[in-house]
Amino acid sequence: MSEFSSSSSGNSAPSIYDKSLLRPRGSVALSTFSFIFSEMVQYFQLRSNSVEDLERKLEEAGFGIGQRMSELVAVREKLTRRETRIESMLFFVQNTVWKHLFNKEADNLEKSNDDDDEYMIYENSPITNIFVSVPDDMGSFNCAAFLAGVISGLLVASNFDAKVTAHTLSGEGGAADKTVFLVKFSRDVMERPGIH
8 A cells, every 4th residue: 555645545554744754763874874975075075166166065955955845844744824934934943844854953043133134043063064074174164054055945945035054163162063054034035024
């Protein structure tokens, strides 16, 4: 019997849309994800002219995943309406989407004090950076650019045009580096009535 059959046909098994992306302890082993992600980074690195070009390619790879994630989370959460306010949408990303992806919430969400169109999502230990050591010659390269693309794709698919970039925050006193995802919304989004 197909996994796509509806529950009204007497099939009590959950459909593919109801199943979690992660098993209780993760459906994909961390080592498997790390290997595949490492291969993807190496593939893009060989085809990039600079660190910025490599980060852009990782963002583009994540963008399509974010767009599909938007639809999948909406179905699994049985959402009946679309978010129309920036803060509500970012809270949804920080909590619900992050739980679907990583079985946890993002560590923090803040609004920029300087610009009304900028927000920051903090992640203390992005899964993309766990087994990565960036060589000195690559400067500020951050593999979490891939996750920035996921966030951007999800926001754009939800009608919130935004540019998302990943930045490394150096840990103080020997603490591990953290990543901040800077979310900058387009002028069109900011000018919508009732968006805040």
